[in-house]
Amino acid sequence: MRYATVVISPEGGGLQPADQALAGDPTVTRDAIHQINLLSDGSCVSLYSVRGNLEAVAEILDEQGDVIAHDVSGDHEGLAYIHFQPTETVRRLLSITQDNEIVLKTPIDCLESGGVRVTLVGDDGTIQRVVDSIPDSLTLSLEGIGDYHPDSEQLFSVLTERQQEILEAAVEMGYYEVPRNATHEDIAGEVGVSAGTVGEHLRKVEGKVLSTLVQ
Template identity: 65%
Template sequence: MRYATVVITPREGGLNPADSALVASPAVERDVVHQVNLLNDGTIVMLYALRGNIDEAVQELRGCDSVIAVDGSGEGEGLIYLHIEPDETSLQLMEIIQDNEVVLQTPLECTRGGGLRVTIVGDDATIQRAVDDVPDGVTVSLEGIGDYHPEADKLYGTLTARQREVLEAAVEKGYYEVPRRATHEDIANEVGLSAGTVGEHLRKVEGRVLSSLVTR
């Protein structure tokens, strides 16, 4: 079994009209998409994790013509449920997963410029076919391909985009080497956060990893 990780980026806005509204919103920043499903009636439901003013984002989305229903919860960080009428591009993207024998690994990581970092799982020929089917309205950048290791990938996928960013910087800087080659301050300078926030993120990551090992 193989995987490919690609970044799908629209030429402008977002990957659907509601996503474009979130990209343009000053109230929130997109983090990840936990779930996205194409329903039998051709509409799409999505569950976003966002950072910022969730209530204000919900109000903005209610003014979007493509939104059938929206609800949100959380302060500072939270979730938004969206039920939307897709445009042609978003419908084509969803049909790629339905029409090819690939699995979409969630959560999907939101990137700057309205894109998504997506990992699909299948055999090489099917993955290539799925990538080739991406519509002209978006660009595709291949970030990685290889053998799929579900346990490690599943655990990594439970981390937020910010936690992954901090963890990757910590590993690159040598924070986990013996002797330790980096401090919270070094990592903070790399990712643009305070040292205290870096420490909090790393404690959450370490807690999640250790908990997964103990409960096996």
């Protein structure tokens, strides 16, 4: 079994008008899409994890013509359920996964640029066919490809989204290198929290990972 992780970048900063509006609001962060389904009537439903000004999320969705209905829950971090009419590009993307023997891993990472990071799981031929079917109007970049090992994914999944974000920043900035190339303060500046919060989350991450490994 193989996997390919690709970044799909639309022109204009979003695959949907609503998604573009959320991506363009500085008080709102789209973290991930946990589910997205194409319904028999041609509309779509999706479940986002969002953080920041959740009242602004609801107000933005109220104003979008492609949104049929929505529900936003949470305080500073929460979920947004969105029922919407997809653009032709989104409809084609979802049809590609339905028409091929491919697994679309969730959650799908949302990027600040408005694009998404997607991991496809299947055999090499099917992955290549899916990638070749992605509309030319989208920019596609390959981030990784290889044998799929779900154990590492399961280990990562025991962490909360905020813990995943801080861990990824710590690894990318060299916190776990010898000697260390980053401090809690450096990581805090990258993810927008306090140094104390970074330290607390990293201790929890290390505790969860180690306890999972020795079970």
